[in-house]
Amino acid sequence: MGEVKLVGTWVSPYTYRIKWALKLKGIAFDYIEEDLCSKSALLLQYNPIHKKVPVFFHGGKPICESMVIIEYIEEIWPHNPLLPTDPYERAMLRFWIKYAEDKGPSMWMVGEGQHKAEQNSLEMLKIIEEKALGDKKFFGGDNISMLDIVLGLGHWLGGEKLLEAHKLHRLHVWLKNFKQVPVIKEDLLDLDGMLAYLRHQREMSPATH
Amino acid sequence: MGEVKLVGTWVSPYTYRIKWALKLKGIAFDYIEEDLCSKSALLLQYNPIHKKVPVFFHGGKPICESMVIIEYIEEIWPHNPLLPTDPYERAMLRFWIKYAEDKGPSMWMVGEGQHKAEQNSLEMLKIIEEKALGDKKFFGGDNISMLDIVLGLGHWLGGEKLLEAHKLHRLHVWLKNFKQVPVIKEDLLDLDGMLAYLRHQREMSPATH
Numbered sequence: 519m520g521e522v523k524l525v526g527t528w529v530s531p532y533t534y535r536i537k538w539a540l541k542l543k544g545i546a547f548d549y550i551e552e553d554l555c556s557k558s559a560l561l562l563q564y565n566p567i568h569k570k571v572p573v574f575f576h577g578g579k580p581i582c583e584s585m586v587i588i589e590y591i592e593e594i595w596p597h598n599p600l601l602p603t604d605p606y607e608r609a610m611l612r613f614w615i616k617y618a619e620d621k622g623p624s625m626w627m628v629g630e631g632q633h634k635a636e637q638n639s640l641e642m643l644k645i646i647e648e649k650a651l652g653d654k655k656f657f658g659g660d661n662i663s664m665l666d667i668v669l670g671l672g673h674w675l676g677g678e679k680l681l682e683a684h685k686l687h688r689l690h691v692w693l694k695n696f697k698q699v700p701v702i703k704e705d706l707l708d709l710d711g712m713l714a715y716l717r718h719q720r721e722m723s724p725a726t727h
Numbered sequence: 728m729g730e731v732k733l734v735g736t737w738v739s740p741y742t743y744r745i746k747w748a749l750k751l752k753g754i755a756f757d758y759i760e761e762d763l764c765s766k767s768a769l770l771l772q773y774n775p776i777h778k779k780v781p782v783f784f785h786g787g788k789p790i791c792e793s794m795v796i797i798e799y800i801e802e803i804w805p806h807n808p809l810l811p812t813d814p815y816e817r818a819m820l821r822f823w824i825k826y827a828e829d830k831g832p833s834m835w836m837v838g839e840g841q842h843k844a845e846q847n848s849l850e851m852l853k854i855i856e857e858k859a860l861g862d863k864k865f866f867g868g869d870n871i872s873m874l875d876i877v878l879g880l881g882h883w884l885g886g887e888k889l890l891e892a893h894k895l896h897r898l899h900v901w902l903k904n905f906k907q908v909p910v911i912k913e914d915l916l917d918l919d920g921m922l923a924y925l926r927h928q929r930e931m932s933p934a935t936h
Binding site: 567576579581582583585586587589590593594605606608609610612613616617645649 | 776819
């Protein structure tokens with residue numbers, strides 16, 4: 519079936535998407551932590567366009583972009599599916615993934631603009647809760663789907679507190695359930711560590727944006 | 728197989744993606760031209776999140792977002808495939824689609840910022856030509872793929888002239904070939920009409936952005 523390898527970093531939320539998808543399907547893989555300070559020759563060789571992690575390797579062949587990698591994983595190992603089998607349900611899930619992906623990046627801003635980002639984030643989360651989650655346990659129903667993985671990054675910087683404060687009860691319960699799934703629990707994104715790292719990077723940066 | 732219906736507008740490039748995909752697969756469909764001035768009840772009901780065309784209906788069920796619609800069409804009608812059958816080749820094509828989609832919107836700017844947009848556009852096109860097209864007739868090889876459809880919108884406002892001026896010879900030949908495919912030829916995007924319409928809208932708009 520070919521060697522499975524993942525190059526990522528602990529501060530890249532997108533790296534976690536791939537880890538989670540592989541673990542949910544029980545696929546063994548080698549994980550290589552990329553040096554944040556000097557981009558390795560491996561990374562530059564295999565992702566010359568974006569020079570970013572994660573880079574996924576299957577049988578020696580590289581794939582970049584987290585959602586492209588996850589679609590590939592789903593096609594190669596269709597068990598424990600991350601997309602519904604019904605084509606219409608698949609399309610609905612893909613619609614919400616695109617919605618979350620388009621709205622998501624604004625939520626990663628730290629410092630100035632954070633209030634605006636939080637407002638956008640809240641608006642998105644309200645719509646997602648009402649239209650996509652409803653009364654289901656996970657976005658995929660009883661099981662974690664690609665959309666759960668996308669949203670599970672802790673896109674909302676405030677996490678559970680923010681969901682509680684803004685009465686997003688169903689999302690709050692969802693986040694608790696998500697974190698309790700064993701393969702997620704053993705590989706939770708270190709949000710605090712990541713934010714501290716990003717703040718440090720920002721302070722070290724000679725220019726302000 | 729259920730009724731197939733498309734709600735679009737002649738000024739929406741994304742509408743053409745769906746028309747082309749359906750025609751390439753020989754799927755009969757009803758086309759409903761949306762009134763640009765008053766968004767119809769149909770549109771507001773079926774795309775409440777974005778309130779945008781295209782909206783695709785299959786057996787009465789609506790789907791929004793052009794790439795989500797095209798993935799659905801590919802799953803329901805797999806003949807005359809728009810994605811390669813090999814999973815790795817599919818992933819590569821999806822990578823380039825994401826790349827073109829992420830870089831694409833800047834190219835739609837008219838007026839101020841156009842120079843910057845053109846620079847971004849050129850950079851993207853050079854990379855696409857070298858890395859994704861190479862010496863193939865279409866991005867899909869001998870046949871049109873999802874990536875050809877995405878790029879076929881005439882993302883570069885200057886079209887053939889721009890490709891010629893910047894010595895993007897292989898893309899220039901590709902664009903000529905693309906336009907000669909019968910189903911594309913009979914339903915070409917009216918770029919000049921669209922730009923004139925957008926300029927008119929801009930002049931009528933009370934605020935400048």
